[in-house]
Amino acid sequence: MNQSGMRGKGRLPPADPPSLAERIRLEMDAFTPSEKRAAHLLLSHYPFAGLDTVAEFASRAGISAPSVLRFVTRLGFGGFPDFQKHLREELEAQLLSPLAKASPSDKGQGAPALASFAESVIGNLRATVENIAPAEFDAVVALLSDPRRHIHFTGGRFTGALARYAESHFRIVRSHVDFIEGQPALWRDRMVEIGRKDVIVAFDIRRYQEDVTALCETASRQGATVVLLTDPWLSPIARVARHVLPAHIVAPSNWDSSAGLLLLTEALVASVTKRLWDTAKPRMEAVERLRSERS
Amino acid sequence: MNQSGMRGKGRLPPADPPSLAERIRLEMDAFTPSEKRAAHLLLSHYPFAGLDTVAEFASRAGISAPSVLRFVTRLGFGGFPDFQKHLREELEAQLLSPLAKASPSDKGQGAPALASFAESVIGNLRATVENIAPAEFDAVVALLSDPRRHIHFTGGRFTGALARYAESHFRIVRSHVDFIEGQPALWRDRMVEIGRKDVIVAFDIRRYQEDVTALCETASRQGATVVLLTDPWLSPIARVARHVLPAHIVAPSNWDSSAGLLLLTEALVASVTKRLWDTAKPRMEAVERLRSERS
DNA sequence: CAGGTTCTGAAATTTCTGATACAGCTTTTG
DNA sequence: CAAAAGCTGTATCAGAAATTTCAGAACCTG
Numbered sequence: 001m002n003q004s005g006m007r008g009k010g011r012l013p014p015a016d017p018p019s020l021a022e023r024i025r026l027e028m029d030a031f032t033p034s035e036k037r038a039a040h041l042l043l044s045h046y047p048f049a050g051l052d053t054v055a056e057f058a059s060r061a062g063i064s065a066p067s068v069l070r071f072v073t074r075l076g077f078g079g080f081p082d083f084q085k086h087l088r089e090e091l092e093a094q095l096l097s098p099l100a101k102a103s104p105s106d107k108g109q110g111a112p113a114l115a116s117f118a119e120s121v122i123g124n125l126r127a128t129v130e131n132i133a134p135a136e137f138d139a140v141v142a143l144l145s146d147p148r149r150h151i152h153f154t155g156g157r158f159t160g161a162l163a164r165y166a167e168s169h170f171r172i173v174r175s176h177v178d179f180i181e182g183q184p185a186l187w188r189d190r191m192v193e194i195g196r197k198d199v200i201v202a203f204d205i206r207r208y209q210e211d212v213t214a215l216c217e218t219a220s221r222q223g224a225t226v227v228l229l230t231d232p233w234l235s236p237i238a239r240v241a242r243h244v245l246p247a248h249i250v251a252p253s254n255w256d257s258s259a260g261l262l263l264l265t266e267a268l269v270a271s272v273t274k275r276l277w278d279t280a281k282p283r284m285e286a287v288e289r290l291r292s293e294r295s
Numbered sequence: 296m297n298q299s300g301m302r303g304k305g306r307l308p309p310a311d312p313p314s315l316a317e318r319i320r321l322e323m324d325a326f327t328p329s330e331k332r333a334a335h336l337l338l339s340h341y342p343f344a345g346l347d348t349v350a351e352f353a354s355r356a357g358i359s360a361p362s363v364l365r366f367v368t369r370l371g372f373g374g375f376p377d378f379q380k381h382l383r384e385e386l387e388a389q390l391l392s393p394l395a396k397a398s399p400s401d402k403g404q405g406a407p408a409l410a411s412f413a414e415s416v417i418g419n420l421r422a423t424v425e426n427i428a429p430a431e432f433d434a435v436v437a438l439l440s441d442p443r444r445h446i447h448f449t450g451g452r453f454t455g456a457l458a459r460y461a462e463s464h465f466r467i468v469r470s471h472v473d474f475i476e477g478q479p480a481l482w483r484d485r486m487v488e489i490g491r492k493d494v495i496v497a498f499d500i501r502r503y504q505e506d507v508t509a510l511c512e513t514a515s516r517q518g519a520t521v522v523l524l525t526d527p528w529l530s531p532i533a534r535v536a537r538h539v540l541p542a543h544i545v546a547p548s549n550w551d552s553s554a555g556l557l558l559l560t561e562a563l564v565a566s567v568t569k570r571l572w573d574t575a576k577p578r579m580e581a582v583e584r585l586r587s588e589r590s
Numbered sequence: 591c592a593g594g595t596t597c598t599g600a601a602a603t604t605t606c607t608g609a610t611a612c613a614g615c616t617t618t619t620g
Numbered sequence: 621c622a623a624a625a626g627c628t629g630t631a632t633c634a635g636a637a638a639t640t641t642c643a644g645a646a647c648c649t650g
Binding site for chain 4: 596597600601602605608609610611613614616619
């Protein structure tokens with residue numbers, strides 16, 4: 001990923017990337033609220049947000065021009081033009097040396113932890129995508145796009161939140177969508193009306209939960225179609241599932257990461273929404289209208 | 296800087312880089328002497344030379360200010376500010392292109408859709424990490440690691456699921472953790488016992504939800520510390536938040552992606568777990584024991 | 591809850607930049 | 621070589637942008 005080859009021998013001066021962005025990140029908590037807003041805007045579109053006029057910058061950040069001025073003054077610049085000049089020079093320097101791009105953030109405790117965690121998660125996402133069979137993904141999209149089907153989401157103690165997340169989106173895109181709690185006591189009654197027309201989308205990763213498995217087995221026995229989102233070791237639900245989408249979950253933590261499952265969920269939502277667009281659009285507008293009326 | 300070598304055959308797809316630099320090169324010999332000077336300066340430090348003031352540019356090029364103005368007018372711009380704006384936009388587009396590669400254009404099949412969606416999400420994660428102030432992240436970790444604090448998670452209609460996800464993990468690592476529904480009717484009563492010892496962790500991204508904002512404002516007024524996970528445009532909750540962690544959320548979908556928020560959540564869980572390990576470990580074991588007994 | 595401190599934005603002020611008119615210079619052309 | 625056409629820079633202006641001032645608001649602190 002990087003071209004640090006040249007870096008090697010401490011030939012370079014002491015600190016190499018005296019990036020303003022970095023300084024801002026470090027000083028962040030010493031800023032006043034409106035300074036923080038300015039800082040966040042600048043960092044989120046670094047450094048282009050700073051190349052406009054003061055007025056433009058202020059309005060984008062949602063603060064007043066004087067606050068912007070105070071912000072740049074506090075950073076040690078003589079004035080806004082000075083500040084812009086610095087940004088331009090930094091940008092030019094960075095653009096001319098191809099190596100700058102790679103790793104801008106280190107320092108302190110938080111950054112490395114967060115950054116390495118993120119890299120690990122990103123690795124999971126890539127691995128997840130590579131190991132999904134396109135046909136399987138498409139089949140699930142088709143299944144969830146069938147308006148005659150009833151969709152039920154469920155999950156375990158951690159993954160239940162993902163099931164809710166999925167449900168809250170699909171509920172808006174199409175009808176006949178709901179969420180089922182994992183505990184048997186809560187779904188036993190409902191099972192009477194689960195049948196061939198139903199789809200169970202189950203989220204389950206290791207420390208597989210018996211109650212979720214039981215739910216899926218029961219539903220399957222009654223003719224429902226089961227879709228499973230799980231880890232690469234496959235939840236026992238896989239035995240009754242028609243479609244299985246595994247996601248990589250190992251992260252440098254005492255806990256597993258659900259990012260891959262979330263990715264799949266969001267990709268499914270996006271694809272189904274696109275596929276059902278003609279009916280989803282008016283539906284979404286109607287929902288929006290109801291929401292705004294309420295307030 | 297680029298691939299104009301191929302020019303000859305009109306082989307290139309449509310038009311790829313409508314770069315101003317290229318146009319200038321082509322029109323070069325139609326310029327007057329002082330225009331050529333301007334053009335040479337601009338091309339030799341493209342596009343940074345053009346980002347200074349007219350006077351600066353003129354002096355570097357060894358010509359007068361009016362000549363510079365005539366130059367940009369001849370290029371078809373309405374004035375010098377227009378010209379600069381174009382340069383900035385071109386630069387920004389070029390700088391972002393390596394990331395924004397994932398074109399949302401492909402319609403067809405699952406795999407490409409999934410893959411490009413994933414790339415986009417990965418871009419979000421990277422951008423998110425880049426823009427988090429390490430100090431801010433550390434401060435939040437410290438806050439959530441304080442056993443004397445009571446932690447409450449809350450969120451909007453979609454982000455509520457993330458709040459639940461966070462809660463389900465923290466609940467196991469430490470005590471005094473709960474989840475608050477966003478609707479005012481459901482939290483009004485609870486507010487009486489919210490005070491200086493409490494921490495509200497709110498998830499809120501655009502289409503910011505008024506009820507969540509109200510909850511945080513009320514809590515803040517009573518002395519609680521508010522931590523906000525939001526998008527780069529910052530939920531209004533930022534006004535009362537002590538700490539803000541913004542995540543990039545734009546994805547090739549009709550919906551925003553919460554992957555960045557999930558990343559931050561999991562990173563926080565990991566860091567806090569590590570930090571509280573001495574007390575968290577026995578606690579986790581106890582929870583495990585209880586769970587296995589029950590079945 | 592009062593007193594003091596800090597923060598913030600509206601408006602007035604100053605600075606500076608981009609734009610224009612015009613006159614002199616250079617180059618071209620018959 | 622003279623006249624015309626085209627360039628170019630000086631001086632000036634208008635307008636916009638940055639900066640400062642100041643009073644009100646929010647926030648602590650005791």
